[in-house]
Amino acid sequence: MFVTPSRGSGRGPVRVAIVGTGAIARVGHLPALTALAAEQPLEIVAAVDVAPAAVEAFCAEAGIPHPYTDLDRMLAEQRPDLVTLCTPPRLHRDQTVAALRAGAWVWCEKPPCPSLEDFDAIEAAEGAGDGGPYAAIVFQHRFGSGAGHVRELLARQAVGRPLVAHCQTTWYRDEAYYSAPWRGGWADEGGGPAMGHGIHQMDLLLDLLGPWAEIRAMAGRLVHDVETEDVSTALVRFRSGAMATVVNSVLSPDEVSRIRIDCERATVELTHLYGHRNADWRITPAPGVPDELVSAWTDFGADVPSSHEAQLRGLLADLRAGRRPRSSGGDGRKSLELVAALYKAAFTGATVRAGEIVPGDPYYSALHGGAPGWAPAPPPAAEATA
Template identity: 50%
Template sequence: MTAAADRAGRRLAVVFQQRTGSAAAHVRGLLRSGALGRPLVARCDTLWYRDADYFDVPWRGRWETEGGGTTTGHGIHQLDLLAHLLGEVDEVSGQAWRVGREIETEDVSTAVLRFASGVVAVALTSAVSPRQASAIRIDTERATIELEHLYGHGHAHWRLTAAPHVPAEEAASWAFPELETPSGHAAYLDAVYPALASGAPLPEVCAAPARSLEIVAAIYHSSRRGAPVAIRELRDDPAMRAAVRADVVDVRPGRRP
């Protein structure tokens, strides 16, 4: 899509609405400015609940028609926000699991992401979690960043905790701005439409349109390979980005390998 847009002289704006909102922009700014110190370790959870009736829809839970399982359909949004905050991913180790649903694709995935900056993150995506939550935690040299929400976030869903050695007055300067814009499609369209109409550069929420798809594809490829997958491999070989099917390990009772 990016190449096609370039050939046609058009601009490509792909929607990942979890990137939007004043809170995500504020945290991203703090990380990029160095105010919180170097990011060290992170976790990314998408713990949702989709029962058997949800998967009774004929096209769901099948590689041919849905293109992936809960990682593709659900977890990609939090993975995208994590990468929007922390930058490029170098390498992914992942595994796809089938733990509870009668489907062809995965209902759970686990992954370890190594970012170009050196940050190591663990990611858990689930479609079998009764108490639903979407969460990110990033530990830096000077603070812990926490987000917990479900399908959208505002300032109240985020928490910044300073490390013990950080002066209180400095930590107070990290406060979220008074003017709040919740995340969501409206925030995305409000940012993108004026740029498209005026010819101005697209906003940062449109950057790296393929990055999250590459992360998911790398999780699936790693599950097949049984070894880490470098993101550069996907960028060098377009065939690796198309119609990727994970090697799903079925651990349901009576079906364990």
């Protein structure tokens, strides 16, 4: 049975709990919550971490009144309206479902969870009627003034039909990065750079161009001794007919995140690294486009950077209104489906079409699909005893 969230009426402060007190909680979620608490009724009532010393230090530094090491106990005692998840992907399904069943909305860090099966279980646990509770994924790169302006230009085809696109996440991660035992493994990290790094730019590409139709891909382990890939490339055809290349890498010393969309009347390009502002977007008109149109296209308005704060502001408004937030449900699932299809295409050599990975498909329950050379090695058999 679902518990009706108390904030559906919009009365009183939204009560928030942070689960996981590592780096992303400190640099992403806590600053966003603190900034928004200064402008609207919101209070952080609790934090949860399996390490007692870590959660106690986090709460002491942030002025959070209630530290916990047990999620279920926190949900029962504090009854938060919103839970923000900053834990490893392998924990997201169970923790999100627990929070939803306690009546809390959830804002979950990417990667969403290790499989489409897990995501569908989360969606099934959401509220059956209007008002939620709902679970949204942290895809902050599709928020902010720049992405909003370009989305509107593309939606009304002001710059013409999108034709050719490029989506690039070429970052660099050394051996020290992979020394953490949970990195580079399917079970804990969920995937390699396609899942853990490039999913942000792929999500933004989908948000701008709409549904995809088919994908072909390659993946490799060129440097790092890991279970997952350290580089992937893909060709994607969109339902509109537009075609895109996608590159995800952790082998690239000159780090950059980039999206380029060539349309009939202009090229739209975003170049940044971990977040973007209006100045990071560039619009290059085709020959003959009137100057007054170019001026309108390049007027991005007030600068709202992409950020956790920008996405969370919208989610809190949705929570108070009782409406489904962006990057939840099917809108949040679409990027994970593209990642799953990329892996299937890379590991099988086949063209994968949107919607084909369903229950019964090996890539539905695990992104490695059990593919030889890519699936985790089975544990060693126990030695026979005399």
